[in-house]
Amino acid sequence: MTPPVLELDHVTKTYPGDPPLEVLHAVNLAIEEGELVAVVGPSGSGKSTLLSIMGTLDRPTSGTVRVTGIDIAGLEDRQLSALRATRIGFVFQQFFLSEHESVLDNVAEGLLYAGVPRWERQQRAAEALDRVGLGHRTQHRPTKISGGERQRVAIARALAGRPAIVLADEPTGNLDSSSGAAIVAMLEELNDDGATIVVITHDHDVAACFPRRIEILDGSIVGER
Ligand SMILES: Nc1ncnc2c1ncn2[C@@H]1O[C@H](COP(=O)(O)OP(=O)(O)OP(=O)(O)O)[C@@H](O)[C@H]1O
Numbered sequence: 459m460t461p462p463v464l465e466l467d468h469v470t471k472t473y474p475g476d477p478p479l480e481v482l483h484a485v486n487l488a489i490e491e492g493e494l495v496a497v498v499g500p501s502g503s504g505k506s507t508l509l510s511i512m513g514t515l516d517r518p519t520s521g522t523v524r525v526t527g528i529d530i531a532g533l534e535d536r537q538l539s540a541l542r543a544t545r546i547g548f549v550f551q552q553f554f555l556s557e558h559e560s561v562l563d564n565v566a567e568g569l570l571y572a573g574v575p576r577w578e579r580q581q582r583a584a585e586a587l588d589r590v591g592l593g594h595r596t597q598h599r600p601t602k603i604s605g606g607e608r609q610r611v612a613i614a615r616a617l618a619g620r621p622a623i624v625l626a627d628e629p630t631g632n633l634d635s636s637s638g639a640a641i642v643a644m645l646e647e648l649n650d651d652g653a654t655i656v657v658i659t660h661d662h663d664v665a666a667c668f669p670r671r672i673e674i675l676d677g678s679i680v681g682e683r
Pocket residue numbers: 473474479481499500501502503504505506507508660
């Protein structure tokens with residue numbers, strides 16, 4: 459049997475301080491290949507902390523994180539960066555797009571660290587932009603497209619690396635409700651095509667669109683539907 463794409467086993471996170479603050483408490487979570495999941499909770503509940511740990515940007519204080527069956531505790535930072543670059547796609551709340559480069563180059567740049575040669579970066583970037591419906595905007599600057607389109611570029615960049623899982627932090631947070639709904643519809647389509655996607659949101663209306671919803675409150679998973 460293939461292992462879950464992502465598995466958290468009794469994961470805690472404590473931020474240092476006086477006193478130290480435990481912001482995630484014994485979180486257990488498994489995401490299987492092909493799932494489309496929302497993690498929903500109010501501000502300060504630990505969503506971004508959880509996303510950092512799911513995405514191996516941060517290590518847990520205790521507990522186990524496995525990505526495609528690999529326990530990250532056994533990896534050095536360099537190995538972990540390599541695993542992240544090849545298996546995890548991120549869509550951050552801020553788009554982090556360079557204004558001085560075309561949309562195509564912004565997406566292609568995401569593949570630098572995956573060790574993909576230039577011609578293939580450009581080709582994969584063009585394919586990913588096609589998938590998010592932006593095949594006609596590849597030569598535009600990010601400043602010359604709409605907010606919803608910028609969010610699509612950010613998603614294309616996450617997809618271009620053909621990751622095992624895409625993690626998105628509030629992908630509809632900066633958008634009006636109709637652009638937000640279009641992004642959700644697009645994530646559903648990508649999921650139909652086989653992408654495994656986890657969306658973090660504080661918005662219960664957005665979360666309601668997803669087949670699986672995990673509720674987080676004060677650093678604990680309190681429910682699942
Ligand atoms: N680097 C840090 N050091 C100390 N405490 C932190 C740090 N980062 C976050 N926290 C605290 O951890 C808790 C969870 O924060 P987190 O950013 O994960 O919440 P969130 O659910 O993403 O909130 P939001 O919806 O506002 O983005 C909060 O109480 C926050 O103040």
